[in-house]
Amino acid sequence: MQYYQNDITKIVEQFQERSSPTDRYASFDYCYLYFKKSSSAEILKDMEKSCLVLGFYLASWGMLRGSSFLLEHSAKYYEPLIEYIASLDKSVWEIDVDNYTDENIEIILEIYEKCKEILIKNKNSHLTLITKILMGVFGFIPAFDRFFCDSFREISLKKCRYRSFNRNALENIRQFYVDNSAVIDKLASELQILEFATGTPSEFTYTKAKIIDMYGFMKGLNP
Numbered sequence: 001m002q003y004y005q006n007d008i009t010k011i012v013e014q015f016q017e018r019s020s021p022t023d024r025y026a027s028f029d030y031c032y033l034y035f036k037k038s039s040s041a042e043i044l045k046d047m048e049k050s051c052l053v054l055g056f057y058l059a060s061w062g063m064l065r066g067s068s069f070l071l072e073h074s075a076k077y078y079e080p081l082i083e084y085i086a087s088l089d090k091s092v093w094e095i096d097v098d099n100y101t102d103e104n105i106e107i108i109l110e111i112y113e114k115c116k117e118i119l120i121k122n123k124n125s126h127l128t129l130i131t132k133i134l135m136g137v138f139g140f141i142p143a144f145d146r147f148f149c150d151s152f153r154e155i156s157l158k159k160c161r162y163r164s165f166n167r168n169a170l171e172n173i174r175q176f177y178v179d180n181s182a183v184i185d186k187l188a189s190e191l192q193i194l195e196f197a198t199g200t201p202s203e204f205t206y207t208k209a210k211i212i213d214m215y216g217f218m219k220g221l222n223p
Contacts (some may be wrong), residue, residue, distance in 0.1 A: 001179035003155055003172075008215050014222070015214040016191065020198030027060035031136040031196040033204060036093050040086040050082045051075040057136045058129070061143070070125045081118050085137055095140040097209045098181070100174040105167055108140060112165050127165060129164045135213060141204075142173065142213035147220030152176070177208060187211045 019025045035043065043050050055064075055075045064070050070077070092111070094103045103145045112130055119133075120126045131144040142148055149162035152172070156162075160172040177184055189206045193199030206214075 002157075003176040003179040005155065005180055006216075007219075008049045008180055009187065012187055012191075012211060012214045015218045019194070023193055024060040027057045028195050028210070029138055029202075030196040031057035032139050032192055032210075033195065033202060034141070035085065035137045036204070038181060040088075040090075043082060043086040047079060047082060048075070050086075051078040054078050054082065054133070054137070058132065059131055061136070062145075062165075063129055069122070070129075078119075081115060081133075084114060084118055092140075093138060094205045095138070095141070097174055097177040097212060098185075100170055100177075105170050108134070108170065109137075109165070109167065127163070131165060135210065140209050141170070142209055142216055144169075145217065147218075148213065148216035149218045149220070151220035151223070173209075173212060176212065184208050184211050 014161065015025070019029075031053055034050075038050075052075050055078055058064060058070065068082045078084055088111070095107065100108075106168060112134060115130050115133055119130070128143065128145045132142050135143040142152075144162060144165060148170050153160070153162050155176065160169055185208065188206055188211050191206045191211070193204045193206060194200065195202040
């Protein structure tokens with residue numbers, strides 16, 4: 001098992017320690033559950049809320065800081081993206097790293113390209129932003145931020161550079177899951193996503209891809 005790691009539970013627990021209902025990491029929970037539980041009609045009917053949920057999640061996860069082009073826009077900038085998200089079949093939310101079939105990988109890549117086309121103008125950087133959106137809305141991939149990419153570049157022994165979003169990256173993530181499936185499955189079955197209204201665990205648990213995201217992020221943050 002070339003990608004086997006013996007510290008996954010420990011690292012994910014460190015992430016969870018920073019995920020109380022009012023911590024910024026919990027913004028993922030609220031964003032993901034909103035889009036997973038809402039029908040297309042509900043997402044479109046309350047467009048303002050849909051844009052604000054996505055926008056605040058991105059802000060919490062560092063996408064509105066520094067020189068980000070998103071600072072130049074209001075929440076309404078996300079409206080075309082929300083319309084696209086609402087147009088997708090709800091089966092998309094069933095994709096996870098344990099069913100990264102060739103077909104599902106193509107679906108993920110297509111969604112990435114469409115989100116990039118809608119949101120990215122003037123050749124702005126897109127890898128971290130779009131993968132964070134796909135993680136926060138669908139939960140089917142890790143976010144390719146600096147910390148995740150640094151740690152997984154080392155785990156893959158640089159067989160994948162994680163400098164672009166492509167089939168090779170997704171296949172490497174799938175292999176990481178396969179080599180660590182027992183512990184990832186256990187964590188994904190036990191860790192519950194927080195409900196915004198109550199701040200308490202919901203009936204939903206984290207996706208396996210989100211468990212991998214937690215691990216890669218924290219391992220890169222504290223190498």
